[in-house]
Amino acid sequence: MGGLLAKPNTWETEAEKCRKIRADSIPEQWLLTPGQLPPPERLNVLNVPAESGIMSLKELQITETDATTLVQRMGDGDLTAEEVTIAFLKRATIGNQLLNNVTEFMAEDALARAKQLDAYFAEHGKLVGPLHGVPISTKEHIWHKGRIACGAYVSQVDKVATEDSHLVQLAKNAGAVFHLRTNEPQTLMTGNTNNNIWGETLNGSHLQLSCGGSSGGEGASIGFKSAVIGLGTDIGGSIRIPAAFNGVYGFRPSALRLPYNGIELPGAGQESIKCVIGPFANSIDDIDLFMKVALDQEPWDTEVSLLPLPWKSVESSKDITVGIMWTDGIVRPHPPMMRALKGAKESLEAAGVRVIDWEPYKSLEMLEIIVTLFFPDGGKTITDLVAASGEPMNEDAAAFLQHAKLLTVAENWAYNDRRDKLRAEFHALMKSRGVDVILCPPYVGCAARKNKTDYGTYTMLWNLLDQPALVFPAGITVDPALDSVDTDYKPTNEMDQVQYSKYVPEVFEGAPICLQVVGKHLCDEETVAAARLIEQIIKG
Amino acid sequence: MGGLLAKPNTWETEAEKCRKIRADSIPEQWLLTPGQLPPPERLNVLNVPAESGIMSLKELQITETDATTLVQRMGDGDLTAEEVTIAFLKRATIGNQLLNNVTEFMAEDALARAKQLDAYFAEHGKLVGPLHGVPISTKEHIWHKGRIACGAYVSQVDKVATEDSHLVQLAKNAGAVFHLRTNEPQTLMTGNTNNNIWGETLNGSHLQLSCGGSSGGEGASIGFKSAVIGLGTDIGGSIRIPAAFNGVYGFRPSALRLPYNGIELPGAGQESIKCVIGPFANSIDDIDLFMKVALDQEPWDTEVSLLPLPWKSVESSKDITVGIMWTDGIVRPHPPMMRALKGAKESLEAAGVRVIDWEPYKSLEMLEIIVTLFFPDGGKTITDLVAASGEPMNEDAAAFLQHAKLLTVAENWAYNDRRDKLRAEFHALMKSRGVDVILCPPYVGCAARKNKTDYGTYTMLWNLLDQPALVFPAGITVDPALDSVDTDYKPTNEMDQVQYSKYVPEVFEGAPICLQVVGKHLCDEETVAAARLIEQIIKG
Structure with missing residues (x-):
């Protein structure tokens, strides 16, 4: 036309x-109207x-x-x-x-x-x-x-x-x-x-x-x-x-x-x-x-691939054991996150809930496996779809795709097998430690700076393990007076160094802090019930 | 040493x-003892x-x-x-x-x-x-x-x-x-x-x-x-x-x-x-x-990949609809199998069970997909394991491996996707036809000759679709007087020709005939219950 x-x-x-x-x-x-718009220096517009x-x-x-x-x-x-x-x-x-x-x-x-x-x-x-x-x-x-x-x-x-x-x-x-x-x-x-x-x-x-x-x-x-x-x-x-x-x-x-x-x-x-x-x-x-x-x-x-599991009614009960995962063993969470976890631990113990420290387990291996399994096609499916229109690739997307590694089908199987073994090991570990749910950070800090989210292990672990995970607000925000930089902390590796250096209390001031409750595979109802209990106790 | x-x-x-x-x-x-051994010409030694x-x-x-x-x-x-x-x-x-x-x-x-x-x-x-x-x-x-x-x-x-x-x-x-x-x-x-x-x-x-x-x-x-x-x-x-x-x-x-x-x-x-x-x-x-x-x-x-589905108690009920799949649409079953199905149909109808004819659905496509998905590594995992010892490869194994086609990971995904679509379509078809279970042959004939089993569509369909399937003896054996070759039948394709020509009544005389009951995905208990009913009715 x-x-x-x-x-x-x-x-x-x-x-x-x-x-x-x-x-x-x-x-x-x-x-x-233009007159109703908040001033540009205002950070919280809720x-x-x-x-x-x-x-x-x-x-x-x-x-x-x-x-x-x-x-x-x-x-x-x-x-x-x-x-x-x-x-x-x-x-x-x-x-x-x-x-x-x-x-x-x-x-x-x-x-x-x-x-x-x-x-x-x-x-x-x-x-x-x-x-x-x-x-x-x-x-x-x-x-x-x-x-x-x-x-x-x-x-x-x-x-x-x-x-x-x-x-x-x-x-x-x-x-x-x-x-x-x-x-x-x-x-x-x-x-x-x-x-x-x-x-x-x-x-x-x-x-x-x-x-x-x-x-x-x-x-x-x-x-x-x-x-x-x-x-x-x-x-x-x-x-x-x-x-x-x-x-x-x-x-x-x-x-x-x-x-x-x-x-x-x-x-x-x-x-x-x-x-x-x-x-x-x-x-x-x-x-x-x-x-x-x-x-x-x-x-x-209707959707035949789904599991025929009705949503059970599960009452929250204090008769559970919460494992607190203070760190993924790779990068240490920022001080506001540590404060949230410490507060949670104290409140839970005071309320009579059993709390133990959860030692991280093979996080680095899990990270390598899941990132590899995101792109076993070498990232081609995604990059082709971007390239098809001629649009430029975003920087953060490109950075992540750099980890893409083309696998053969047999190599993909081997990764699946490692994933399955880790799922079994982790489940056995939760049982042997008597832990019903794990309480941990959802991210290394309360948030990343604009466009700078670049570390996902705290969430990816649970995708690899296919365990249900619920994020909820801990009811506190970043307070530079309470959340100062721990200048004594010596990062244990380069990723840790990079992430730890990102924490500047004044930058994150006032940002909400959330925590994550992780349950056993397919124990979704129990996870939600435990999160409800934990939240109620944390928030009094 | x-x-x-x-x-x-x-x-x-x-x-x-x-x-x-x-x-x-x-x-x-x-x-x-050697004297107790049956004579070499004896075929049934049970x-x-x-x-x-x-x-x-x-x-x-x-x-x-x-x-x-x-x-x-x-x-x-x-x-x-x-x-x-x-x-x-x-x-x-x-x-x-x-x-x-x-x-x-x-x-x-x-x-x-x-x-x-x-x-x-x-x-x-x-x-x-x-x-x-x-x-x-x-x-x-x-x-x-x-x-x-x-x-x-x-x-x-x-x-x-x-x-x-x-x-x-x-x-x-x-x-x-x-x-x-x-x-x-x-x-x-x-x-x-x-x-x-x-x-x-x-x-x-x-x-x-x-x-x-x-x-x-x-x-x-x-x-x-x-x-x-x-x-x-x-x-x-x-x-x-x-x-x-x-x-x-x-x-x-x-x-x-x-x-x-x-x-x-x-x-x-x-x-x-x-x-x-x-x-x-x-x-x-x-x-x-x-x-x-x-x-x-x-x-x-213990085994975390399993579905947490207890084995339900399901009573057999006549209030079901049985779809009889007379053929997979590729190769026609041998006469003894057709006789078993006809007998089953008559008995079921006489007993008041609803029976309809089940039109086969995309069997050829399913066959191609499952055979491809057996060996997306080009069969290398298997052939390497055979070759590692220097043992020769069996003829029938080699013949099947000829279908092996090396896929890329992305091609494997596309086959998985086709599989999933077929699962959904087939499930929807069973629902729309009101069919609870399908009654069909487990094989083109009562059995293959020694070392000559070479056509698996009648069982493979249900692996592709991940539907439960139970084989049971129909209570009859091959009888050349009843199961003569249908000389009027014109095979519709080469596979049909090959399989149909294998039927020689005298060769199979006395061999037991089994049928297969197939249920919906994860309706294992209902499948077993339906098979029990069908068997009881067929055998009077």
């Missing part, structure tokens, strides 16, 4: 397609919605409520799904203006669905389901029927999802409202969130720190309370790192529990390290609720 | 190590034990009793574990003399264990467990502590198992007695049983037919009633083909249900097509019993 002289598409014009969709989707009536005057007090309260309570209130007739949806859309609009975390608003669909839910409630006097009216955001590569799911590759901007992803379907069955899709990094294999289509997402709790990745848009979304629940994916920490950096809850279930159909990720058929989908939230109750809602629908009868 | 002129070991002298172990282990007092006079009537009766009943009788004090063990050892000695199916007798250990069990029963008045005194035979590559497990590779004859395989441990916990280890083919990837160490195993029901493979020694063992239960492994039909050829019960559970630790199989870490361990028996009750005994011990808490 462009005639003989039409220029061929460049990657920039291709990327523009997605940017236009986003631009057209933004509810402009709720944008901050309170801007309250200050802006755009949101009513009721709307602010709604967005500070978790799903469990919101659903209750809608069931009592105190709130409508429509007002809940509007409240979160407003907050999300502001959030995206400040953090650039949304790739597409779905306001029209969300509001139409909310009205349907309200009509249903008015007619039948009961809720559609246990997620009735709960606004949920999803990482961009999770399919929504009829919408582009490109996985942040410019070469894939014409890929339109033919259906909703399976988990989205289940949440919709339960009454959920999907109003936002969120940003992710190029290659989806970094702990930051930046790409050539939508740019960089920021961390609302501290604008100079990374929002984490790869589900960084979700971390920002839940941190800003732009959504009640978020859905991200995790193959090496991609849920837990952004949860930790944004000070929210993020759960990586064991593989093959939550449905995975309908996610745009290159390398389908790779099964050495399984990518999983999982929830972000602002409470453990909501994590629990979401898992239950999904598994109560027996998704294994 | 051999001095300067000592000859280096040849593969023959290496193989001799294992042959000597076997020779030394044979209980010679129970061997048939009744030789009864005719030989070596076994008492009580011993014969014991060996014709299934585990469920034997354990009951030992619990009633009617039988001792020692007399049960002796009876089976006697029968096994004769069996091996005729069929060459045993690689090692463990008579001393078995009798010592039986005496312990009897002492326990005398002292406590109760059984050690639900397999108390049940003699079980195991395929050679299943580990027994302190014994060689070479997987039929001459290059591995110095490999001594450091522990019992996990499943053997569980069975021992339940009171089982292990008295025999049995033969398997070179490479373990053929449907015959012949190797350069122990030679060829024969089929006791028909000496001119293959005993099947790769668990051919087990098929022969259970067919001859040398053991009550047998343990084999199955990656493409290696339990079900020998079960079918020897007219016994064989079950391939879904992968990751029965413990797999402690099996000598090259290519550890290969997970595209998982090899599984499973039971042979002479009744469905015994299959059910064995599965229950194993899973009641929660093996997933």
Whole structure:
């Protein structure tokens, strides 16, 4: 149609397609005016919605409520799904203006669905389901029927999802409202969130720190309370790192529990390290609720690769043993993280919970294996997808891909076998030490600086071992007065040196600190129950 | 020690190590004298034990009793574990003399264990467990502590198992007695049983037919009633083909249900097509019993890769729909198999069970995928292990390895992805057709001629799809008067032509005919329950 002289598409014009969709989707009536924007030196912008005057007090309260309570209130007739949806859309609009975390608003669909839910409630006097009216955001590569799911590759901007992803379907069955899709990094294999289509997402709790990745848009979304629940994916920490950096809850279930159909990720058929989908939230109750809602629908009868394991009801009990892993044995966590662990230990012991020190086990070997198993194709699948459009490769993605090592199939088997042996050894170790869950940092520090997440062992270990892991806010923030640099510490290796030197108390001041609870393989319910107990005790 | 002129070991002298172990282990007092040997023209030798006079009537009766009943009788004090063990050892000695199916007798250990069990029963008045005194035979590559497990590779004859395989441990916990280890083919990837160490195993029901493979020694063992239960492994039909050829019960559970630790199989870490361990028996009750005994011990808490799925109690119910798969759509089954299916259909309908015709689905594509996924390393792991000792490669193994195609890791992923899509499609098809189980042949005919098993689609489909499959005797044998060649049939392709031309009624006369019941993925209990119902109805 462009005639003989039409220029061929460049990657920039291709990327523009997605940017236009986003631009057209933004509810402009709720944008901050230039005068309402926070000053550039302000680091924590989470309170801007309250200050802006755009949101009513009721709307602010709604967005500070978790799903469990919101659903209750809608069931009592105190709130409508429509007002809940509007409240979160407003907050999300502001959030995206400040953090650039949304790739597409779905306001029209969300509001139409909310009205349907309200009509249903008015007619039948009961809720559609246990997620009735709960606004949920999803990482961009999770399919929504009829919408582009490109996985942040410019070469894939014409890929339109033919259906909703399976988990989205289940949440919709339960009454959920999907109003936002969120940003992710190029290659989806970094702990930051930046790409050539939508740019960089920021961390609302501290604008100079990374929002984490790869589900960084979700971390920002839940941190800003732009959504009640978020859905991200995790193959090496991609849920837990952004949860930790944004000070929210993020759960990586064991593989093959939550449905995975309908996610745009290159390398389908790779099964050495399984990518999983999982929830972000602002409470453990909501994590629990979401898992239950999904598994109560027996998704294994549709997605045959899933395990037919219902979500069991497990009560939190003090009769457990918590192993505290102070370090992965490679790099020592930063002082704020050590303070959080020490505080946790004291509180747990005071509450009568058995606590032991957990010696790290073969972390370096595990790190080598998982990084190798991320890219046994030599990274070609990913680099080809970047190269296909001509877009440049991000620096952090390129740095990680330098570890890619082309394996033969037989070499891949040998790595799988080493992985399996480590899984067995680690499980046996937990049993022999009598440890039910491990409490450890989710990252070497509270967060990385912007675009500088470059050490993932604290999350990757559990992907390699396929153990469920839940990140939760420890309820404290970095305080230079309490978290001074330990000048006596002598790093034991180069990685340790590099990571330790990154800690400058003043830089991280005020950043939230999260911890990670790790359970045994497929003991997802017990892990969530233990995390609930630990959180309650830590926070008094 | 051999001095300067000592000859280096040849593969023959290496193989001799294992042959000597076997020779030394044979209980010679129970061997048939030359005069007791059947004449060479006799094809079915299953009744030789009864005719030989070596076994008492009580011993014969014991060996014709299934585990469920034997354990009951030992619990009633009617039988001792020692007399049960002796009876089976006697029968096994004769069996091996005729069929060459045993690689090692463990008579001393078995009798010592039986005496312990009897002492326990005398002292406590109760059984050690639900397999108390049940003699079980195991395929050679299943580990027994302190014994060689070479997987039929001459290059591995110095490999001594450091522990019992996990499943053997569980069975021992339940009171089982292990008295025999049995033969398997070179490479373990053929449907015959012949190797350069122990030679060829024969089929006791028909000496001119293959005993099947790769668990051919087990098929022969259970067919001859040398053991009550047998343990084999199955990656493409290696339990079900020998079960079918020897007219016994064989079950391939879904992968990751029965413990797999402690099996000598090259290519550890290969997970595209998982090899599984499973039971042979002479009744469905015994299959059910064995599965229950194993899973009641929660093996997933030791072997962390297993699924934490207890063995459910499922009652057989007529309220099911059976889909009869008359053909795989590639090669048409031989007339005796068609007669068995027709008879089954009539009986099931007469009994009020819903029966529909099951159209085969993409069998050719599945065949191509599974054969490719058997050897994505180009077959190198296997061929190297054969070559390492200098032993020659068997013809049938070499023929199968010709299909080996070296894949890159990314190509392997693509095949996995196709496999997963087919699993999903097939499952959806069973649901949409309302079919609970599929009834089909386990092989194109009742058996192959000696060393000529060369078509495995009827079993391999279910390995590709990871669906549970149980083979059981249909209660009839080949009868040339009833099973004449259908001279009107026009083969539809070359494979069909080759397989159809193999059917000569007189050659197969008297051979047992088995059928296969296939359930949905992980619906193992429902599959066993349906097979029990179908068998009861078919046999009246």
